[in-house]
Amino acid sequence: MRYMATYDLMETIRNTNQWLGASALSFASYPIFSMAPNPVFQWISAWGEVTERTFQRMVTKPDWGIESITGEDGRDHLITVEPVVSRPFGDLIRFNVAGRDDMDRRVLLVAPMSGHYATLLRSTVKSLLPDCDVWVTDWHNARDIPVSEGKFDIEDYTLYLTDFMRALGSDLHVIAVCQPAPLALAATAYLAEQDPDAQPRSLTLIGGPVNPDASPTDVTDFGRRVTMGQLEETMIQRVGFKYKGVGRMVYPGLLQLASFMSMNSDRHATAFSDQIGRVSRGEASDRDPHNKFYDEYLAVMDMPAEFYLSTVERIFKGLEVAQNAFVVDGHKIDIAAITRVAVKTVEGGKDDISAPGQCVAALDLLTGLPDDKKASHIEPEAGHYGIFAGRSWRNNIRPLVLDFIDANSEDPAKRNRTRPRRKNAPDAGDGPALKAV
Incomplete structure (x- = not known):
């Protein structure tokens, strides 16, 4: 598990799935297919869109998105x-x-x-x-x-x-x-x-x-069950040739993500199948609750x-x-x-x-x-x-x-203090728990 070949194999699998998603989206989106009233093309296009986005954002650092x-x-x-x-x-x-x-x-x-x-x-x-x-x-x-x-x-x-x-x-x-x-x-x-x-x-x-x-x-x-030798043998790999850290020993983000997903695999599977349905019906958006959550959840780092x-x-x-x-x-x-x-x-x-x-x-x-x-x-x-x-x-x-x-602060001096706000925004819920923290 500690060699570059394993690291590059995981990256190859990720890259392949991203390519398959992009290919399915492009193929099923040909205008000529709209002449046939068959929902299978809409489903293929939706599957491709969700799949491409899912595997692409695994290697993309999210923006802070706080503009003002x-x-x-x-x-x-x-x-x-x-x-x-x-x-x-x-x-x-x-x-x-x-x-x-x-x-x-x-x-x-x-x-x-x-x-x-x-x-x-x-x-x-x-x-x-x-x-x-x-x-x-x-x-x-x-x-x-x-x-x-x-x-x-x-x-x-x-x-x-x-x-x-x-x-x-x-x-x-x-x-x-x-x-x-x-x-x-x-x-x-x-x-x-x-x-x-x-x-x-x-x-x-x-x-x-x-x-x-x-x-x-x-x-x-x-942490109690496994030994340090088992952790090092099963979790640690060397960064592959694609990145600047080539040869560095890491706990890969993709391996971590696999562990995170396995903890609630049924919930994640349902979330993605539901999202494919929403995309096929035209009910999804770029920043809908699914994308907002998974854009962050799937963005992992070594x-x-x-x-x-x-x-x-x-x-x-x-x-x-x-x-x-x-x-x-x-x-x-x-x-x-x-x-x-x-x-x-x-x-x-x-x-x-x-x-x-x-x-x-x-x-x-x-x-x-x-x-x-x-x-x-x-x-x-x-x-x-x-x-x-x-x-x-x-x-x-x-x-x-x-x-x-x-x-536990000094009395306000040169800097202005804005008093804590007592009225809160409308309740939007806690959202799903991110298991990585």
């Missing part, structure tokens, strides 16, 4: 995405709102490196932009990173976070979503020991596996092998963060060193990926932090996706997070 927001002045302000710090494995990007003064709330949103792009947090970013200046960690697809750039494991990830925090200064509020929660906690503790002036003012951990054993799920059970394997070995199996035994660059981090950064945890009562108890375990590790600097929240009806991007986030969690940020 309406300010309290009633004007539309254009949004531009600007790199602030560029690194081989990921950039720190800013969503710059044109024509708006700097906001008092400065937020670093730490995106997971878990098979999907940072655009997974698009709705989270969009909901924060009216009231915050927002920066995001934009991780790169490992297949596009040359081998000469070296390795990237969870220690490197943690050091990237410390560098990003230093670049933004201490007047900062960090929100880590899912997988990076334990590493964001470790990065904050690292700064508390090594560079106290660079610590953020607050840290919000949303649905992350700080202590995976606190509340087992299928994800944690899988993870560096070292990052994936070290996450399983050290976070899930070794419980290094949970036991306050995490080592970064030869330095043993002491989470108790955090004494002035306010920490809040958010969990979903119906989260089947990072179940309640896994994230709030962070507060028990913060023995040096006063109780009035700690907070936690469980959203009873929220699943994993809902706690950072769905209805539960919009209506309940986001206002609480903004209040927490305000409670």
Whole structure:
């Protein structure tokens, strides 16, 4: 499984299916076939359209798609995405709102490196932009990173976070979503020991596996069942000749996607068959609910092998963060060193990926932090996706997070503060849970 031939074989299968879809769409769309009142041609065309789009977007990074927001002045302000710090494995990007003064709330949103792009947090970013200046960690697809750039494991990830925090200064509020929660906690503790002036003012951990054993799920059970040798043998491959990262050891995005889809295969099969029917009847659109969801869900990226394997070995199996035994660059981090950064945890009562108890375990590790600097929240009806991007986030969690940020900020000075919005948009539901996070 670790050789380029296997990686290229998967890419060949994907490419072939995309070609078959495009060919079927082109063939069945000949005008002459409209003379025959046979619905089979409409069905073939619809199958081709859905198939081509499905397999093409697996290798396409989605756009952020956030073009503007309406300010309290009633004007539309254009949004531009600007790199602030560029690194081989990921950039720190800013969503710059044109024509708006700097906001008092400065937020670093730490995106997971878990098979999907940072655009997974698009709705989270969009909901924060009216009231915050927002920066995001934009991780790169490992297949596009040359081998000469070296390795990237969870220690490197943690050091990237410390560098990003230093670049933004201490007047900062960090929100880590899912997988990076334990590493964001470790990065904050690292700064508390090594560079106290660079610590953020607050840290919000949303649905992350700080202590995976606190509340087992299928994800944690899988990490326990398999050995590291089995993972390396079955999950790790070398990037093929088509990409800049040729030869790099990765956990391929296509292999990850196969795992994601298998967890709910019946639901996905029904969704695609229904979409083919809608396309054949002319009821589908480019941004209908199916395409809106699967454009993001199917867009997967390769993870560096070292990052994936070290996450399983050290976070899930070794419980290094949970036991306050995490080592970064030869330095043993002491989470108790955090004494002035306010920490809040958010969990979903119906989260089947990072179940309640896994994230709030962070507060028990913060023995040096006063109780009035700690907070936690469980959203009873929220699943994993809902706690950072769905209805539960919009209506309940986001206002609480903004209040927490305000409670741990300096009094407004040069920057303008926009008060948290209490009235929410009409309920659109949480949407399907993305299993990759």
